[in-house]
Amino acid sequence: xxxxxxxxxxxxxxxxxxxxxxxxxxxxxxxxxxxxxxxxxxxxxxxxxxxxxxxxxxxxxxxxxxxxxxxxxxxxxxxxxxxxxxxxxxxxxxxxxxxxxxxxxxxxxxxxxxxxxxxxxxxxxxxxxxxxxxxxxxxxxxxxxxxxxxxxxxxxxxxxxxxxxxxxxxxxxxxxxxxxxxxxxxxxxxxxxxxxxxxxxxxxxxxxxxxxxxxxxxxxxxxxxxxxxxxxxxxxxxxxxxxxxxxxxxxxxxxxxxxxxxxxxxxxxxxxxxxxxxxxxxxxxxxxxxxxxxxxxxxxxxxxxxxxx
Amino acid sequence: xxxxxxxxxxxxxxxxxxxxxxxxxxxxxxxxxxxxxxxxxxxxxxxxxxxxxxxxxxxxxxxxxxxxxxxxxxxxxxxxxxxxxxxxxxxxxxxxxxxxxxxxxxxxxxxxxxxxxxxxxxxxxxxxxxxxxxxxxxxxxxxxxxxxxxxxxxxxxxxxxxxxxxxxxxxxxxxxxxxxxxxxxxxxxxxxxxxxxxxxxxxxxxxxxxxxxxxxxxxxxxxxxxxxxxxxxxxxxxxxxxxxxxxxxxxxxxxxxxxxxxxxxxxxxxxxxxxxxxxxxxxxxxxxxxxxxxxxxxxxxxxxxxxxxxxxxxxxxxxxxxxxxxxxxxxxxxxxxxxxxxxxxxxxxxxxxxxxxxxxxxxxxxxxxxxxxxxxxxxxxxxxxxxxxxxxxxxxxxxxxxxxxxxxxxxxxxxxxxxxxxxxxxxxxxxxx
Numbered sequence: 138x139x140x141x142x143x144x145x146x147x148x149x150x151x152x153x154x155x156x157x158x159x160x161x162x163x164x165x166x167x168x169x170x171x172x173x174x175x176x177x178x179x180x181x182x183x184x185x186x187x188x189x190x191x192x193x194x195x196x197x198x199x200x201x202x203x204x205x206x207x208x209x210x211x212x213x214x215x216x217x218x219x220x221x222x223x224x225x226x227x228x229x230x231x232x233x234x235x236x237x238x239x240x241x242x243x244x245x246x247x248x249x250x251x252x253x254x255x256x257x258x259x260x261x262x263x264x265x266x267x268x269x270x271x272x273x274x275x276x277x278x279x280x281x282x283x284x285x286x287x288x289x290x291x292x293x294x295x296x297x298x299x300x301x302x303x304x305x306x307x308x309x310x311x312x313x314x315x316x317x318x319x320x321x322x323x324x325x326x327x328x329x330x331x332x333x334x335x336x337x338x339x340x341x342x343x344x345x346x347x348x349x350x351x352x353x354x355x356x357x358x359x360x361x362x363x364x365x366x367x368x369x370x371x372x373x374x375x376x377x378x379x380x381x382x383x384x385x386x387x388x389x390x391x392x393x394x395x396x397x398x399x400x401x402x403x404x405x406x407x408x409x410x411x412x413x414x415x416x417x418x419x420x421x422x423x424x425x426x427x428x429x430x431x432x433x434x435x436x437x438x439x440x441x442x443x444x445x446x
Numbered sequence: 447x448x449x450x451x452x453x454x455x456x457x458x459x460x461x462x463x464x465x466x467x468x469x470x471x472x473x474x475x476x477x478x479x480x481x482x483x484x485x486x487x488x489x490x491x492x493x494x495x496x497x498x499x500x501x502x503x504x505x506x507x508x509x510x511x512x513x514x515x516x517x518x519x520x521x522x523x524x525x526x527x528x529x530x531x532x533x534x535x536x537x538x539x540x541x542x543x544x545x546x547x548x549x550x551x552x553x554x555x556x557x558x559x560x561x562x563x564x565x566x567x568x569x570x571x572x573x574x575x576x577x578x579x580x581x582x583x584x585x586x587x588x589x590x591x592x593x594x595x596x597x598x599x600x601x602x603x604x605x606x607x608x609x610x611x612x613x614x615x616x617x618x619x620x621x622x623x624x625x626x627x628x629x630x631x632x633x634x635x636x637x638x639x640x641x642x643x644x645x646x647x648x649x650x651x652x653x654x655x656x657x658x659x660x661x662x663x664x665x666x667x668x669x670x671x672x673x674x675x676x677x678x679x680x681x682x683x684x685x686x687x688x689x690x691x692x693x694x695x696x697x698x699x700x701x702x703x704x705x706x707x708x709x710x711x712x713x714x715x716x717x718x719x720x721x722x723x724x725x726x727x728x729x730x731x732x733x734x735x736x737x738x739x740x741x742x743x744x745x746x747x748x749x750x751x752x753x754x755x756x757x758x759x760x761x762x763x764x765x766x767x768x769x770x771x772x773x774x775x776x777x778x779x780x781x782x783x784x785x786x787x788x789x790x791x792x793x794x795x796x797x798x799x800x801x802x803x804x805x806x807x808x809x810x811x812x813x814x815x816x817x818x819x820x821x822x823x824x825x826x827x828x829x830x831x832x833x834x835x836x837x838x839x840x841x842x843x844x845x846x847x848x849x850x851x852x853x854x855x856x857x858x859x860x861x862x863x864x865x866x867x868x869x870x871x872x873x874x875x876x877x878x879x
Contacts, residue, residue: 152875188665190862207668215665221658226460234456238449238666282662 141321147196156182171336214288229263239286329435368398368426457679475695497541629824643684644764651768669858756819766853769860791820803828815845
């Protein structure tokens with residue numbers, strides 16, 4: 138498996154503020170990569186460097202194995218967080234202009250625009266001015282503009298902000314389809330559930346430093362604490378709780394169930410097997426619920442960031 | 447290059463389609479011609495006012511000396527005493543009363559002439575009367591000293607110095623006015639163009655910032671291309687507007703003049719016009735000669751060179767300012783360094799170039815890049831040595847590249863900065879990002 142985008146030891150200072158400190162990331166071809174981090178972590182700076190809007194102080198960017206070149210703008214589609222369009226320009230005209238700036242010919246741009254406008258059901262917007270559209274409508278137009286020149290690398294900075302759930306779903310499916318068609322996607326977001334849902338790989342940066350990166354599943358495995366949520370029904374709950382507390386580290390858990398359970402979270406040692414725990418529990422009570430607690434990206438995010446603060 | 451063309455096209459279309467731009471393009475010549483008609487009308491109104499002035503000449507020397515003019519009607523009240531004359535003048539609401547007492551000594555008499563008026567009289571009228579008095583009293587004094595007046599008259603020799611340069615080409619005194627006019631007009635035009643269209647470049651940059659489209663665009667094109675495209679597109683729109691103004695203004699002026707029958711162009715009195723009136727037909731021919739003797743070819747080339755050079759220099763600064771701020775209200779603090787050299791150029795041009803086109807001050811200011819476009823444009827009609835032109839133009843071009851480079855740096859950083867009003871210190875830091 139080859140990497141489509143590689144950022145190698147990127148450093149960037151503004152005055153005496155370090156925006157990026159030796160940050161390296163690798164994004165495999167045809168994958169969705171989530172770039173996470175709190176506000177001001179340096180995500181946008183890194184993305185701008187990839188887009189050649191800002192120049193790094195040191196470090197290199199490779200695109201498809203070759204050093205990034207100014208002519209590569211046509212291979213990248215970028216939807217910035219701070220996005221907008223010319224308010225008094227007509228939608229179609231504007232989309233054509235931006236597509237041609239990316240190197241498409243006028244006829245080609247028009248044909249593809251018509252395809253996308255039709256696909257998203259917005260053909261009748263062509264002659265409207267942006268100021269007549271709502272924010273969400275303008276976002277849709279921007280999405281089309283971003284993907285129109287069929288870039289191999291798509292960079293979305295908070296792509297779902299401003300969309301209602303219906304449109305967010307439409308855009309999400311379009312993104313997945315683009316990935317299936319061969320695009321590599323870099324995703325920058327605060328919305329952890331979309332990372333959970335879409336991203337195969339992720340990196341976490343905080344105050345200019347990369348704290349984590351890798352496959353989402355691997356990271357989760359690394360962060361799991363061998364904790365299980367259990368729901369038990371026993372005759373003498375207090376006696377059972379006493380016995381469990383003596384053998385394991387036990388906490389209270391909170392999950393939904395239809396029976397009146399004793400809800401606990403039980404942590405076992407890494408060398409212990411969950412099967413043993415289950416067997417033990419089965420011998421003591423009726424087990425209604427037995428689930429391993431997998432840390433959410435959100436948990437990992439908060440844990441890593443607060444730990445490093 | 448392909449993108450630059452696209453940007454210029456978009457910028458041009460966006461400017462030209464703008465409603466305010468269209469309205470101003472067609473309304474401005476109307477307003478201007480309307481104003482000129484109004485001024486012309488008011489001027490004729492002012493001129494048609496006639497003042498009545500009573501003469502109470504007790505000496506009897508000035509009989510028939512005061513002749514009515516276009517603006518003044520003289521009424522002879524010499525036969526009645528001063529006090530009665532005063533009453534009569536007040537009663538009839540005359541403009542004033544000129545009292546000349548009877549005296550033998552001319553110098554004594556000259557000091558004793560009085561003018562009575564309710565309001566302070568106009569200088570023109572006073573000078574007119576003083577001149578009549580002086581000429582008459584001079585003659586009287588000369589006669590009283592036994593000088594033969596007829597001999598003096600016959601001995602008068604009018605002098606008119608003919609000006610020639612060393613190549614033997616004849617010029618006239620008007621030639622300096624002509625040169626001043628052409629140079630001044632060119633300099634002034636450049637200043638107006640810079641202020642109007644430089645501001646337009648700045649607004650267009652701010653618009654992109656507030657629309658937040660800038661990041662999408664700079665992910666496709668280099669900021670410097672965007673900046674250049676904006677400046678070029680806006681200037682093309684400006685040239686279009688200027689051309690329409692000239693054509694439309696000319697037509698309107700012609701129509702207005704032929705409808706009202708007024709000579710609009712020469713209506714507002716000016717020195718140049720007075721000069722024109724006093725010229726003989728011989729001098730008129732000379733004036734036409736002067737205009738055709740101006741170095742038209744080099745004038746046009748120099749005009750284009752300095753116009754483009756100067757405009758680019760200032761536009762780049764305007765673009766950088768636009769990139770540095772969030773809204774037009776924040777631009778005030780940065781306007782000063784633009785307006786100051788422009789004003790300086792105009793003032794230096796009008797005050798020193800006309801005095802001495804090749805003096806030290808004029809020469810220095812035609813070398814300093816921020817003022818040179820204006821000052822040099824004013825100097826060129828007076829003939830500037832080619833090496834001076836070359837040095838000044840080279841300095842302008844080098845500065846131009848420097849400023850474009852600096853502006854591009856500020857622009858590149860500024861367009862992505864939101865939320866705070868930068869200081870000069872911060873702008874300096876941006877240069878190093």
